[in-house]
Amino acid sequence: METVLTQAINRLESVLVGETLALREGRNVSVTESSNRKNQCLLELSRISRGLDPAAVTPNLKVRLNGLRERLEDNRHVLWLHMEATGEITRLIAKAMSDAESDGTYGSAVTGVKRDR
Numbered sequence: 001m002e003t004v005l006t007q008a009i010n011r012l013e014s015v016l017v018g019e020t021l022a023l024r025e026g027r028n029v030s031v032t033e034s035s036n037r038k039n040q041c042l043l044e045l046s047r048i049s050r051g052l053d054p055a056a057v058t059p060n061l062k063v064r065l066n067g068l069r070e071r072l073e074d075n076r077h078v079l080w081l082h083m084e085a086t087g088e089i090t091r092l093i094a095k096a097m098s099d100a101e102s103d104g105t106y107g108s109a110v111t112g113v114k115r116d117r
Helices: 002-024 031-050 059-101
Strands: none
Touching: 002 031, 002 059
16 A cells, blocks of 8 residues: 555656746746646545555655655745746736826826825
8 A cells, every 4th residue: 555655646746846847947837737637646645545544654654745745835835936926927017008008198197195294
């Protein structure tokens, strides 16, 4: 049972490392394809682990599971950064488009806050 679970962990780690590395290097990543692969691996892990007795988990398997947890967290963090950057780029493009469409007629000529003295 441990061997089969370890193989499933290896497959999921491979998917996670590939996606994380690609995002860090700025390569194109198919989020749909990557998500499908991760979901498939997680389903496999879930099915295998149903028959696993928690008392029978060996120290080696605990180390592998902790390593998987770290890879998942690293992947989550890099995906979050990627989504934040994508959102920022989207906001910049939307602002640039809005500015380009506006002739300034209805915009404020002076920016800032008027203060009473």
